[in-house]
Amino acid sequence: MSLDENAEAGAPGYALLKAYRPFPGVSDELLDPQGRVRPVWRPFLNHLSSLTSEEISDRFARGNQYLNDAGVYFRQYGQEGANEREWPLSHIPVVISEDDWQVIAEGLVQRAELLEQVVADLYGDNRLVSEGFLPANLIAKSPEWQRPLVGIKPNSGQFLHFLSFEIGRGPDGTWWVLSDRAQAPSGAGFALENRVATGRVFNEFFAKANVHRLAGFFRRFRDHLVDLRDESDSRVSILTPGPLNDTYFEHAYIARYLGFMLLEGEDLTVENERLMVRTVAGLRPVSVLWRRLDAAWSDPMELNENSHIGTPGLVEAVRRGSVTMVNALGTGILETRALLAFLPRISEHLLGETLKLPNVATWWCGEATTRSYVKEHAESMMFSPALSTALPFASAQTDFIGKDFHKFHKGVLDTWIDNKRDALIAQEAVTLSTTPAYFEEQLVPRPMSLRVFLARTEKGWEVMSGGFARIGRTEDASAIAMQAGGSAADVWIVGGKRPAKDTLLHQTESPYFKSQPGALPSRAADNLFWLGRYVERAEGAVRLLRAYHARLMETADPDAPLVSQTADYLEKIGVTPEDPVPDALIAMLQSAVSSAGKVRDRFSVDGWLALNDLAQTANGAKRAMRQNSDIPRAMGLLLRKITGFSGLVHENMYRFTGWRFLSIGRALERAHRMTDLLSVFTEPDAPEGSLELLLEVGDSAMSMSRRYAVSLSKATVLDLLAMDGKNPRAVLYQLTDIKDHIDDLPGETEHGHLSDLARSVLQIHTSLAIASPETLNPAALSELRDQIAYLSVELTDAYIR
Secondary structure (H helix, E strand, O other): OOOHHHHHOOOOOOHHHOOOOOOOOOOEOOEOOOOOOOOOHHHHHHHOOOOOOHHHHHHHHHHHHHHHHHOOOOEEEEEEEEEEOOEEEEOOEEEEHHHHHHHHHHHHHHHHHHHHHHHHHHHOOOOOHHHHHHOHHHHHHHOOOHHHOOOOOOOOOOOOEEEEEEEEEOOOOOOEEEEEEOOOOOOOHHHHHHHHHHHHHHHHHHHHHOEEOOHHHHHHOOOOOOOOOOOOOOEEEOOOOOOOOOHOOOOHHHHHHHEEEEOOOOHHHEEEEEEEEEEEEEEEEEEEEOOOOOOOOOOOOOOOOOOOOOOOOOOHHHOOOOOOOOOOOHHHHHHHHHHHHHHHHHHHOOOOOOOOOOHHHHHOOOHHHHHHHHHHHHHHHOOOOOOOOOOOOOOHHHHHHHHHHHOOOOHHHHHHHHHHHHHHHHHHHHHEEEEEEOOOOOEEEEEEEEEEEEEOOOOOEEEEEOOOOOOOOOOOOHOOOOHHHOOEEEEEEEOOOOOOOOOOOOOOOOOOOOOOOOEEHHHHHHHHHHHHHHHHHHHHHHHHHHHHHHHHHOOOOOHHHHHHHHHHHHHOOOOOOOOHHEEEEHHHHHHHHHEEEEHHHHOOHHHHHHHHHHHHHHHHHHOOOOOOOOOHHHHHHHHHHHHHHHHHHHOOOOOOOHHHHHHHHHHHHHHHHHHHHHHHHHOOOOOHHHHHHHHHHHOHHHHHHHHHOOOOOHHHHHHHHOOOOOOOHHHHHHHHHHHHHHOOOOOOEEEEOOOOOHHHHHHHHHHOOOOOOOOOHHHHHHHHHHHHHHHHHOOOOOOOO
């Protein structure tokens, strides 16, 4: 039935389709050419129509909340620079039948095989150029052509291991390939998050629907990468440009999901022609590197000398066959837009087959091949056997161009480009099919393209049964990109039967064995260490600010001796006491978030959410609070959130080496701050009430009343806060904690002797353990404070530099 017939019959879902009118001459995913709802959409549409607008809104909010909690974002670029934006989920999935998807999958597998042969030829025998199938200038002048890689055969035997393709449906319902992604394809991690979020929006329906799952695709690709390792003790790692990259979230997400190390260029070094990662246990081999970094930036020695994010010598390691790159360096040449125009004939030459999914460049090879490319490569294209698919006007004028190209006047060419360019771009825009999006309680058609992912596995190329769709913000297809306000949607491939449950884990009948402990890169250790320090530093500042403002409210006199001294101490550590929420406190929390952001692959979603919530709460309090606000109460709220985060990490983080560095950072900061406080507030001339303040800041007032029958004194405070090995706020307790962690770190002993770091910790720990309250005068405490501070330098020298 058509839409009007649906209305007359009162068909389920029609109320949502009142505003749904496909564009003339454009294919639509929901409706067939006769205006009938496609069978694959009907169950979902019926489910959606059974929900009230309030229920739909609540469900959409549930999906958005999940994405916010998971920290999913994209980086949007504008005149004011880059800003992190919430992930723009279009909650209505794109639904495609299993049969339709099979056509797409077969075409893309064929295309992946073709691209593998093309790039192998370009960096090998180069017959495609020498025999006239490709213009030499097209390849040689491309910024993605990496000449140092010529003649290097990949260690694995293949150049390509992971690909993505942007595809769209044409007016006649045929799927077209819009672009190939072979450099460092992105989006697979976002596809997973889209799936989780959309599954939560429509959880009852999704659980019973015959939607193909995604986990098996990633499991098989992960197993393939593991099998590519040269040695069992070598690592598979993911190379990222770093946290400022627009898809860094995905890099960290995939690394955590697959269990691979996430590395930056500085984490790697080449030694004896082998690629090694700098870890706290020394150099360890990396034999498989899944790069998310453009090739040109990966090695400043042989590629882009201006790169500060690459690894010197990486190309040499590839040349020597000690590392498999995923994908191989130089494969970005396949993303050249003009190359699309030549692929149909190359397919017939190399595969003996026509392309199962046609190129959009068969009838338009992109703006890049209009003015700039045509003018630059006209001479070489004149002699190309592939000329019939090179230009939109070539098929009708092949003989003319082939014989009399020199007579094709420059002015005529310029005029043709000016007249045709906008029309050709518009043609591509309107031929993108439309799909439903929810707008003002109605479904409306919006342009879309699909990004589909392929991975090489043990059995060959496998197509992800889904992907993600980019949805236009308006009817204008030029607004399809997220940078232009577009959104992303999950893609459901629906079959005739319920898919088997599949997860990233798989059962095995092999004998049980324990895997080797994960290696901790030195950079990650550094960030975890400072994360512990920043969080503890913020907690100490919050405790002291609460104590200061409580006493200021009691006395209403900022010149009162204890209030004044506390203010002086806060100023000494860089915290302005007059501000309700000082900038220094905000900076401490932002530094903690920054350190955690650099090790997102090692952080749980709950931990990341708690830390961000803490920073956002502090920022909100700063905006809302005034001088006469109840500041102690606000500080108490921040304190509970800080300790909540610390407890979450302590209870849930696996006791890998990374946890030890985070714990050492926290313990060192607490020991240093408490020693410094004791040295100041136990001075002979310390104002009245200093001992009570120390107990409050050290959260030990209750312990004091239970532990000591005598009245409060300097000796009892020093005993409790400096020398009590069972009080988690005491300096000795923290030194014991540091000592225990360092005893379990790699290299704690060297040739049977303690390392310099372990020796220093033992000396400091022993000197405090045998001290007495009487000997812990302010001078001795200051010396102890400096010794504790220097442990940070020794730790850095031993494990991080």
